[in-house]
Amino acid sequence: MNVMSVESSITKQIVELIKTEAWDAGRHLPAQMLADRLRVSRQPVNDALALLHEKGIVTREHRRGYFVARPLTESMSEIVSHLGLAESDVVTGTYFRIADDLLRGSLPQEFSEQLIKTRYDLTATQLNAVLGRIAKEGWAQRKPGYGWAFSAMLTTPDSLLQSYRLRLALEPAALLEPGFRLERSVLEQCRATELRLLHGGIESATADELHDRGVRFHESLVEASGNAFFIDTIQRVNRVRRLLSYRSMAQRERYPEHCRQHLHILDLLERERNDEASAFIREHLLHTMSSLAKIEDVLRAQRNSP
Missing domain, CATH: 1.10.10.10 (Winged helix-like DNA-binding domain superfamily/Winged helix DNA-binding domain)
Structure with missing residues (x-):
């Protein structure tokens, strides 16, 4: 497992x-x-x-x-x-080191398994686990015959903002679908998660946990639309954006406001004020994009530095 x-x-x-x-x-x-x-x-x-x-x-x-x-x-x-959970921690830590090195431009676009194994001091089992995770999330794939290649699309400085522009077109529309129905149990679970983060979880959560919390929140809303095309699209974009979005987890001072915005969206949906919720989630995503623009500048500067 x-x-x-x-x-x-x-x-x-x-x-x-x-x-x-x-x-x-x-x-x-x-x-x-x-x-x-x-x-x-x-x-x-x-x-x-x-x-x-x-x-x-x-x-x-x-x-x-x-x-x-x-x-x-x-x-x-x-x-x-x-x-064997300590092994899992090694894999997760290495995953983030590879992501960081890739975004800094210090890894080649094409690479061998031996390069990763040696550079990050991994066992064969750890190597298979970390490359399996990276491949599953879509930011690297095995080349025909020999070696691996990172996806160039996911390592450009503006890739993350492009993924948000796609979400900006999709998520507000999902809340207006005629078949939209957010189950009470899902709504309460989302609310409990946001409250837990506001009461200390933001500081203690790992980057993975913060990312997964955001993914679960937004996918839950899109899934409630009942539109299979919307659902498939949001799941695809979320699988590949982890590489880019995790970097923003270091700026945790913005998370309390994100949590409060999520709670406001849930309150509006609970009262079946979907038009207002749709408009607000658009503002929420625009607010996030504004914050991420600063990270884009950092990434561009890092990749252009000698």
Whole structure:
């Protein structure tokens, strides 16, 4: 199982709950209860429980769910090592180092696996995991025959702003689709996530978690449109924009305002004021583009520096 950073974080949080709450063997672990405690959706909780089942931390009973297999008395570092989550952290850290080097122009457009393995001191397993993640997200692909190539489209300074211009055309329109329907449970989950970030999560979240939070929010709204073409487009653009958007995570002072804007959009949709929500999400995206223009200037300067 290839565990990415979000699933890794949730797995660790479930382990910490079992340990700090001193839950005994046989304690039932309903996915919804854990999702509520961790303020996430059920899917990543189920993925984390499946991993913990593979590793013997929890048991699974047909049609009953997951249960604590045994009390956890080891240190968190020992448990993390046993679960292989430390390996996942190495992969995630290397992923961001490669992205940073690529955006700075210090990696060639075409590269070999040996170059990445040697430059970042990776094992064969770590190399396969990080290249698999990069390929899945669409900013590099294997060349026919030998070697790899980065996507030039995703490494130009204005690529991120271009992706936002596409979203600017799509997302406000999605809220006006005749079949738009945002489930109450989805709305409340989005709201809980924004409130958690406002109450300390912005400082403690990883770059991956901040990015995924934004992706989940905006994809949830587009998915509510019921328009399959809109949904496919937003999913495609979000798969490839991580490389460019993660760089903005260093400027976290803008996130409280983003959270408040997201909450305002949810309030409008809850009151079925979709016209106003559509207009506001356009302003929200324009505000973000204005902030990102500064990052574009930084990227351009870095790539043009000797």
